[in-house]
Amino acid sequence: MKKTLILLVVVLAFCGSVAADEAYANRQKIHPVGSEAYGIIVSLFIAQGHALPSSSGPWSADELILMLGKIDRARLAPGGKDAFDRATELLMAQPRTLFADGLAMQFGMKAALEGYFHTNAADFAGESDWVKGFGERSGLWKGSFETWATDSFYPAFPLVYS
Numbered sequence: 001m002k003k004t005l006i007l008l009v010v011v012l013a014f015c016g017s018v019a020a021d022e023a024y025a026n027r028q029k030i031h032p033v034g035s036e037a038y039g040i041i042v043s044l045f046i047a048q049g050h051a052l053p054s055s056s057g058p059w060s061a062d063e064l065i066l067m068l069g070k071i072d073r074a075r076l077a078p079g080g081k082d083a084f085d086r087a088t089e090l091l092m093a094q095p096r097t098l099f100a101d102g103l104a105m106q107f108g109m110k111a112a113l114e115g116y117f118h119t120n121a122a123d124f125a126g127e128s129d130w131v132k133g134f135g136e137r138s139g140l141w142k143g144s145f146e147t148w149a150t151d152s153f154y155p156a157f158p159l160v161y162s
Contacts, residue, residue, distance in 0.1 A: 027062035027091075028154035029146065037064050040087040044071045047080050061091050095148055104148040109159075111141045 031037055038057065041064060045052055053067045068091065073084050095104035114137070118124055143159035 027060060027065060028148075029061045030058050030154070030156065031061060031064060031091075033057040035059075035064075035090075037087050037090040040083050040090075041067050041071075044068075044076070044080060044084060044087070047077075048072065048075060065091050095146065106146045107143065108146075109141060109143040112137075113140075 035057075038059065042052060045067075048071060050070065053070075054063075059067075064087075068084070068087055071084060073081060076084060095106040097106060098104045145157045145159065147155050149155075
């Protein structure tokens with residue numbers, strides 16, 4: 001019984017280390033409906049005369065890679081080949097930070113600083129003519145924190161400050 005248990009632990013530890021080495025191959029990243037990669041794939045489908053791919057997004061990177069796999073790159077014009085390569089680059093991108101133990105992470109931030117100035121007092125007499133309302137403004141900053149822990153686990157945390 002002890003030998004079987006020890007053998008099982010050794011096998012699981014080995015499998016865990018192999019999975020950790022390949023953690024960056026995690027294709028669970030979610031691409032939103034308006035993603036550049038999906039737009040390119042739709043254009044390539046049209047260029048090759050295929051029926052359009054599923055429009056019910058968002059999609060995982062793996063789903064988009066499967067869609068891209070239906071495109072015959074050799075039959076594309078030079079511009080189509082460039083687009084195909086761009087979609088592949090977007091879908092195969094590795095996280096910015098890879099750790100030796102198989103964990104990967106990535107943090108992103110976008111700031112939307114704004115100010116107003118105008119000199120046309122004739123057409124824009126009132127403040128409401130040129131200042132955006134609360135609902136029309138972007139948040140002060142948007143951030144994201146993504147982690148890849150294994151091949152099947154991808155938590156993403158949107159961070160927004162208005």
